[in-house]
Amino acid sequence: xxxxxxxxxxxxxxxxxxxxxxxxxxxxxxxxxxxxxxxxxxxxxxxxxxxxxxxxxxxxxxxxxxxxxxxxxxxxxxxxxxxxxxxxxxxxxxxxxxxxxxxxxxxxxxx
Amino acid sequence: xxxxxxxxxxxxxxxxxxxxxxxxxxxxxxxxxxxxxxxxxxxxxxxxxxxxxxxxxxxxxxxxxxxxxxxxxxxxxxxxxxxxxxxxxxxxxxxxxxxxxxxxxxxxxxxx
Numbered sequence: 741x742x743x744x745x746x747x748x749x750x751x752x753x754x755x756x757x758x759x760x761x762x763x764x765x766x767x768x769x770x771x772x773x774x775x776x777x778x779x780x781x782x783x784x785x786x787x788x789x790x791x792x793x794x795x796x797x798x799x800x801x802x803x804x805x806x807x808x809x810x811x812x813x814x815x816x817x818x819x820x821x822x823x824x825x826x827x828x829x830x831x832x833x834x835x836x837x838x839x840x841x842x843x844x845x846x847x848x849x850x851x
Numbered sequence: 852x853x854x855x856x857x858x859x860x861x862x863x864x865x866x867x868x869x870x871x872x873x874x875x876x877x878x879x880x881x882x883x884x885x886x887x888x889x890x891x892x893x894x895x896x897x898x899x900x901x902x903x904x905x906x907x908x909x910x911x912x913x914x915x916x917x918x919x920x921x922x923x924x925x926x927x928x929x930x931x932x933x934x935x936x937x938x939x940x941x942x943x944x945x946x947x948x949x950x951x952x953x954x955x956x957x958x959x960x961x962x963x
């Protein structure tokens with residue numbers, strides 16, 4: 741079993757839809773949770789960075805962490821064609837330095 | 852603020868040849884990472900430096916891969932000899948305190 745599981749998609753939605761992206765993990769020691777956006781032929785770009793459980797909102801993006809279920813989500817409201825990219829979840833424990841990435845979910849937002 | 856710079860952007864080599872990649876992190880960032888991203892997968896950490904010391908190189912294939920970070924700034928990653936399965940994007944990232952990492956655009960390596 742991989743430490744971090746993420747559905748690779750692709751996920752195709754119409755413009756304006758609410759998008760839900762998810763990851764599950766197995767290591768209960770993970771405390772830091774991140775979402776990165778990666779456009780084609782570009783490096784990953786940090787979108788959201790959260791610590792422990794709860795919600796964090798930034799503009800159209802909301803990150804949600806449920807440590808009891810070992811489940812994290814990224815919600816995108818009013819999705820735009822410019823949101824079309826691969827979204828990578830990542831996580832790290834408090835003691836270690838290694839960040840583990842999910843495989844990424846490809847998202848297409850159609851105009 | 853300038854981002855993480857990497858070169859070259861693309862490289863095509865034959866198997867068994869050697870190749871080197873260069874990375875210049877964001878100024879002042881003590882932590883530098885090299886990741887390998889195979890098509891359709893998430894980035895996998897190869898090596899992590901804190902200043903010029905190695906923090907984690909547990910997933911670096913040391914029989915063929917080497918990396919150095921002289922003077923705690925720029926870094927180079929070398930592969931010698933290359934194999935077909937080394938075809939991937941090699942990403943360099945840096946962070947101030949080992950937390951939020953900022954990535955470069957990557958070097959796309961094709962081994963034929």
